[in-house]
Amino acid sequence: MAQDALPTDFDVIVLGTGLPESIVASACARSGLSVLHLDSNDYYGSTWASFHLKSIGEWADEQMKDTNGTDGNPTADFSHHLLPGERLELVSPARRKVIKNVQHSWHVENAPQPPAAELKEEKTTATVGEPNDSVEQSSTAAVESPTVPQETQLAPTDAKDPQTTTLPSAETTVPSAETTVPSAETAVPRWTRDRVEKDWRRFNLDLAPKVLRARGPMVQILCQSEVSRYAEFKCVDRFLCSGEHGNLHQVPCSRAEIFQTDAIGVMDKRRLMKFLTFALNWENEPEEYRGFEDKPLKEFLESKGLTGLLQSYISDTIASLQTNPNTVEGLRAVNKFLTSVGRYGNSPFLWTLYGSGELPQCFCRLCAVYGGIYCLRHSVDYLIINGDNRCTAVVTNGQRINCQFLIADQSYLPEEFVHQRKSVTAVQRAVLITDRPLEASDDKEHITLLNLANDDNLGTVHLLEAGFGACIAPKDLYVVHLTAACSSAYNASIEQPLSKIVHKYFSTSDDVTSDNVASLANRPRLLWILYFDVVTEMDVNKETIPSNIGVVCLPDATLDYETTVESAKELFALFWPDRDFLPFALPKEEEDEDEAQHEDVAGPENTQTEQSSTADTAENSTEHRDEAKAESVTEAKSE
Amino acid sequence: MASRKKALLKVIILGDSGVGKTSLMNQYVNKRFSNQYKATIGADFLTKDIMIDDRLVTMQIWDTAGQERFQSLGVAFYRGADCCVLVFDVTNPNSFKSLDSWRDEFLIQASPRDPENFPFVVLGNKIDLGERAVSTKRAQSWCSSKNDIPY
Numbered sequence: 001m002a003q004d005a006l007p008t009d010f011d012v013i014v015l016g017t018g019l020p021e022s023i024v025a026s027a028c029a030r031s032g033l034s035v036l037h038l039d040s041n042d043y044y045g046s047t048w049a050s051f052h053l054k055s056i057g058e059w060a061d062e063q064m065k066d067t068n069g070t071d072g073n074p075t076a077d078f079s080h081h082l083l084p085g086e087r088l089e090l091v092s093p094a095r096r097k098v099i100k101n102v103q104h105s106w107h108v109e110n111a112p113q114p115p116a117a118e119l120k121e122e123k124t125t126a127t128v129g130e131p132n133d134s135v136e137q138s139s140t141a142a143v144e145s146p147t148v149p150q151e152t153q154l155a156p157t158d159a160k161d162p163q164t165t166t167l168p169s170a171e172t173t174v175p176s177a178e179t180t181v182p183s184a185e186t187a188v189p190r191w192t193r194d195r196v197e198k199d200w201r202r203f204n205l206d207l208a209p210k211v212l213r214a215r216g217p218m219v220q221i222l223c224q225s226e227v228s229r230y231a232e233f234k235c236v237d238r239f240l241c242s243g244e245h246g247n248l249h250q251v252p253c254s255r256a257e258i259f260q261t262d263a264i265g266v267m268d269k270r271r272l273m274k275f276l277t278f279a280l281n282w283e284n285e286p287e288e289y290r291g292f293e294d295k296p297l298k299e300f301l302e303s304k305g306l307t308g309l310l311q312s313y314i315s316d317t318i319a320s321l322q323t324n325p326n327t328v329e330g331l332r333a334v335n336k337f338l339t340s341v342g343r344y345g346n347s348p349f350l351w352t353l354y355g356s357g358e359l360p361q362c363f364c365r366l367c368a369v370y371g372g373i374y375c376l377r378h379s380v381d382y383l384i385i386n387g388d389n390r391c392t393a394v395v396t397n398g399q400r401i402n403c404q405f406l407i408a409d410q411s412y413l414p415e416e417f418v419h420q421r422k423s424v425t426a427v428q429r430a431v432l433i434t435d436r437p438l439e440a441s442d443d444k445e446h447i448t449l450l451n452l453a454n455d456d457n458l459g460t461v462h463l464l465e466a467g468f469g470a471c472i473a474p475k476d477l478y479v480v481h482l483t484a485a486c487s488s489a490y491n492a493s494i495e496q497p498l499s500k501i502v503h504k505y506f507s508t509s510d511d512v513t514s515d516n517v518a519s520l521a522n523r524p525r526l527l528w529i530l531y532f533d534v535v536t537e538m539d540v541n542k543e544t545i546p547s548n549i550g551v552v553c554l555p556d557a558t559l560d561y562e563t564t565v566e567s568a569k570e571l572f573a574l575f576w577p578d579r580d581f582l583p584f585a586l587p588k589e590e591e592d593e594d595e596a597q598h599e600d601v602a603g604p605e606n607t608q609t610e611q612s613s614t615a616d617t618a619e620n621s622t623e624h625r626d627e628a629k630a631e632s633v634t635e636a637k638s639e
Numbered sequence: 640m641a642s643r644k645k646a647l648l649k650v651i652i653l654g655d656s657g658v659g660k661t662s663l664m665n666q667y668v669n670k671r672f673s674n675q676y677k678a679t680i681g682a683d684f685l686t687k688d689i690m691i692d693d694r695l696v697t698m699q700i701w702d703t704a705g706q707e708r709f710q711s712l713g714v715a716f717y718r719g720a721d722c723c724v725l726v727f728d729v730t731n732p733n734s735f736k737s738l739d740s741w742r743d744e745f746l747i748q749a750s751p752r753d754p755e756n757f758p759f760v761v762l763g764n765k766i767d768l769g770e771r772a773v774s775t776k777r778a779q780s781w782c783s784s785k786n787d788i789p790y
Contacts, residue, residue, distance in 0.1 A: 006709075044713040201750040229684075230715065354718055361715035368704035369683045374711035 006375065008037040008401055013394055013409035015380055018046035019208070019561075020552035022363040023221070023582075024407050029370035030225065031579040032062040036403070037364065037372055040379035044364060046409060047098060047554055049209045050357025050472075053200035056104075056431075063099040078382055081400040085387035089414035098411060098554055099205060100426075107508045110193045110369040149234040152166065191435050191477075192526055199474035204355035205431050205530070206472075208555035209464050210564075211236055211349040211449070214340035217569070218561035219350070222362075225582040227261060230362040234470060238446035240439060241316040243309060248439045248450065248505075251317045253337075254346040264309060271305050272313070279334040286608045289327050297330030316451045349560070351447045351464075353471040359561075367470070383414055383549075391546045407550045407576055409540055418538040427534040427557045429480040430498040434506060434524035437478055438465060445469045449559075451502060455613040460485070461501060462559050478524065480506075485557030486533075488496060550575060563614040646694070649719055651701045653741045654726035655710045659764040663726060664700050676726040717749035722758045725788075727773065731764040735773045735781075742785065759788045 011033040014025040022037075022044075029035045043049055051059055073227055078088060080594065153300040212218045222228040239251040258269055258276075278288055292300040301311050315330070318337045340348030352358050368374055372540040375396075386401070393402045410418060438448065447470050450463040467478040482498050506526040540551050550571045556563055572581050652660040668685040684701040692740075706712045723745050727734040740758065751757040761782050763773060775790075782788040 044715075092721035232719075354715070356720070358715045364713060365704055365706070365716065366682075368706045371705075374706045375709040376711040378709075407713070 006036070006373070006396075006399060006401060008399075010034045010373075010401065010403050010482050012036070012405045012407060013038065013401065013403040015039070015394070015406070015412040016552075017041075017044045017364060017376075017408050019048040019360045019363070019551065019555075019630045020564050020568040020571070021046075021407050021409060022360040022367070023565065024550070024552065024572055025372055026225065026227070026363040026367040026370070027568070027572050027582045028576075029367040029372040030547050030582055031576065032370075033576075035367055035372035036401060037367060038378040038380060038394075039376050042377045044361045044376070045207070045357045046360075046411075048357060048360050050355030052208045053197060053203040053205070053528075056203075056205045056530065060104045060532070063097065063102045063532065077103070078395050078398070078400075081393070081395060082384065083386070083392075086384050086392060088382040089385055089416060090382060090413055091414055098534055098536065100533045100535045102532040104528070105604070106193050108191055108193050108196070108528075121293040169544050171417045191525070193527075194475075196433060196477065196527055199477075202468075202474035203433070203479065204357065205479060206356045206481060207429070207532075208534075209356050209483065210555075210561050211351055211464070211559060213336065213560045214343035214348050214350060215336070216340065216560050216562050217565040218359075219581050221565060224584045225366055227366050229360045230365055231358045232353040233344075233350040234353060234447060235345045235347040236351050236447045236449050236464075237345075238448040239317045239347075240448060240450040241309075242450070242452055243312060249309060249312070250439070251313045253318070253348070253539045254341055257346060262307065267308055272310055275301075275304055275306055275314070276318075276334070276338060279331055280338050282331040282335055289331065292327040294326050294328070297327050300327040300330070305522075308516045317449070334490045349449065351466060351470055355472050355586045379585055380412060385546055389544075389546045390548050405550065406546075407549045407552065407571070409552050409554065410536075410540070413538075413540070413545075413549075413551065417541050417549070419541045421537050421539045422488045425536045426486045427483045427555065428482075428486050428498055429530075429532050429534065430480075430502060431530040432480040432482070432502065432506065432526055433473070433528040434465075434478045434480055434526055435476070438480075438505060438524055460557075461498070462557070463501075463505075477527070480524075481561075483557050502526065502529065548575070643767050647697045647699060648701050649701060650722045650724060651717065651720045651745075652724045652726060653745060654764075655705070655728070655731075655737050656705070657696040658726045658731070658734045661702050662764065663724075664702055665763060668700065677770065687769040690739050712744075712748075714748050717745065720745075720749050720751075722760065723749070724760045724762060726762045726764050727778075728765050729773045729778075730765055730768050730770045732772045735763075735778065738781065755786055759785070761790045763790070 012028045012035045013022050014028075014035060014037045017037065017039040023037050026036050039046065039351040041049075043051070043055070082088065212222075219228075222231075227364070239253055240248045241251050243249050249263055250261070252261045252263075255273070258272060260530075264272070278285060282288070289300055292303070297315055298311065301314060306314060314334065315325075318334050337348050344350060352432075363370070364374060378396050380394050380396050381398075382395040383391050383406070384395065386392045391403070391406045393400050394406070395401075437446065438450070445467055446465075448463075448465040450465070452463060461482055461484040464481045464483075465478055467473045468475045473479045482501060484498060486497075505523060507523045508526045533583075534554055536554055545551070552571065553564065553567050569581050572579075647789070652664060654660050664685055668687045683704065684699055687698045687700065689696055689698060701716065702714060703716070706716070723742075725738050725741055727738055729735075738761065745759075746754050746757070761778065763778055779790050782790045
């Protein structure tokens with residue numbers, strides 16, 4: 001794998017491969033600009049990355065390191081790179097850690113004996129009369145399962161294990177005594193650390209888990225840029241909300257689901273339908289909510305007779321795009337939710353298979369397809385600023401590379417261009433590995449969304465849960481993401497507030513005693529957990545920063561990609577107001593013709609022609625593209 | 640799911656830059672060859688429908704889009720690959736030596752279910768140039784050492 005030398009001149013240099021900068025990079029390359037994309041890490045995604053189990057541990061350890069002063073100034077002298085009037089600005093990402101408060105821990109032991117013994121069979125508790133082996137089973141088990149009473153089903157443990165590849169018929173392996181009276185021992189599934197770690201590659205743990213709203217801007221740019229071809233998606237197909245006693249309820253989202261649900265009565269169904277129908281058209285019926293505009297949505301819902309569970313449905317789930325909305329904001333959020341239902345099935349949200357960290361990579365691929373050059377493991381030592389306070393070049397690995405514009409996340413900015421924020425904002429995150437889904441109610445695996453509104457000053461906490469079907473965990477294991485915005489009183493020293501939620505909905509080995517096994521058995525068991533905070537302490541100093549440096553945002557606590565895409569769009573429009581942002585791709589035939597022409601014009605100007613033709617195609621949008629993509633996404637989802 | 644998976648196969652092409660991955664793909668799918676080298680720009684993936692045992696199979700052949708030049712291929716590229724074509728340049732021994740690392744890289748990144756039996760294909764490109772530096776024999780012995788990869 002021989003290494004070429006980097007070219008020395010680019011229109012745009014992008015530092016960091018997080019999602020917004022990757023989107024901007026792809027938009028630049030797409031519109032014909034030459035792009036160099038650098039990242040000091042050896043992985044894509046920066047604070048938007050996904051990791052498997054081993055690398056997230058390494059990542060966490062790396063973040064926990066005290067890097068103050070360790071990184072040191074690069075010793076080499078780069079002044080010979082400077083032109084008259086230019087100066088060097090030191091880049092020291094180590095000094096601006098945005099990830100704080102990292103903790104990770106195991107809540108299961110290593111197996112005392114060789115794990116093979118543990119692997120033989122896994123008994124799930126029967127206390128609620130529902131087995132939780134909801135994951136797709138090996139083919140043998142799937143054939144067997146219709147003939148087996150539900151309570152006696154076995155979850156095959158590990159399809160790769162030679163012992164379970166020939167799974168014996170379920171009837172013969174279940175000792176009848178255990179099926180009726182689950183003892184404490186069998187009620188606690190015997191996951192061990194070794195067993196979880198054995199499949200470390202099957203995990204894709206997101207630093208910034210988000211979902212795509214079916215009619216949101218992310219889906220739109222994915223479709224029109226055809227980046228959607230690089231990734232697969234599945235619907236978030238289960239919505240839960242927290243009821244009065246902390247129970248979890250499934251929220252019906254579509255018309256059909258509302259009619260089918262047993263959770264609410266006929267009158268309530270009618271009221272809910274009436275409200276949702278109104279919300280679809282709320283902007284045209286202002287008289288309906290007159291007087292409530294600035295009041296909390298809650299009051300408006302009460303005036304419509306929507307109380308209790310119905311209110312939870314609406315305010316916690318359907319209006320979940322907003323935290324503590326007033327009536328107008330709430331209705332807008334409800335409307336957004338409802339209009340996105342049905343585009344790709346009975347859900348307004350899509351989940352990226354293999355984790356949210358795929359998306360930055362997909363945009364990077366688009367950028368590369370249009371000529372962008374990619375270098376991971378390239379840290380930037382200096383920015384070079386000229387007398388007009390414009391960034392003219394960067395110094396990476398001792399090489400000077402010129403640029404017209406620089407896009408970076410804040411960790412790549414020299415000290416001089418940022419100032420300390422008065423109010424620190426933070427996103428608090430927890431990533432859990434558990435042994436079963438929350439509220440296992442049927443034998444299908446789900447991608448679940450649960451909004452826990454207003455739990456103890458935390459603001460809204462989003463909980464996303466998914467497993468094997470979402471390609472983020474091995475079979476029979478689940479990954480849960482908790483995300484909370486913590487805006488004003490962030491204090492890094494306080495105990496993890498999310499841990500309360502963890503203890504409310506999950507059980508750890510410490511909780512389980514012989515007395516409460518029955519009550520806890522129902523809950524997913526916590527096997528591993530990681531906490532961290534994404535902290536924004538710095539603001540761009542608008543007075544000192546060169547005008548040709550664009551700074552992108554860190555992942556925020558919102559559920560979908562709307563803010564991210566909008567900010568990338570704004571940044572692009574600011575620097576290149578006359579260029580289209582990720583326009584529709586050329587129809588295939590024309591592209592071929594173009595290429596054919598180029599081949600006739602053999603010669604050094606070939607690349608040039610190609611570049612300009614790419615820019616020309618910017619206008620060339622076709623509507624059928626959108627539909628075609630919609631189909632392919634639907635296909636992906638229905639798998 | 641199984642039937643759909645079989646109907647669409649994702650094939651990825653790996654190898655050092657300049658060995659002719661993009662040309663190979665173009666040659667195979669479009670029967671077209673361009674004599675001049677430019678680092679891959681605009682190559683994404685091409686699809687080709689072939690009939691195998693009376694079944695129509697769509698092959699989706701993914702190019703690296705030039706991201707391999709600075710060893711910066713992301714893991715997303717490898718997702719769900721059904722087959723991997725390893726390409727080297729018969730006039731360039733180093734590109735042959737790199738096959739080991741490309742194969743390892745693939746197995747690490749794609750982590751196929753059955754790494755021992757994952758379908759790799761090795762291709763020695765540019766045999767028309769006549770300055771052959773990697774003999775057929777050498778290539779074949781490498782392949783047989785890796786569980787009989789077809790050459």
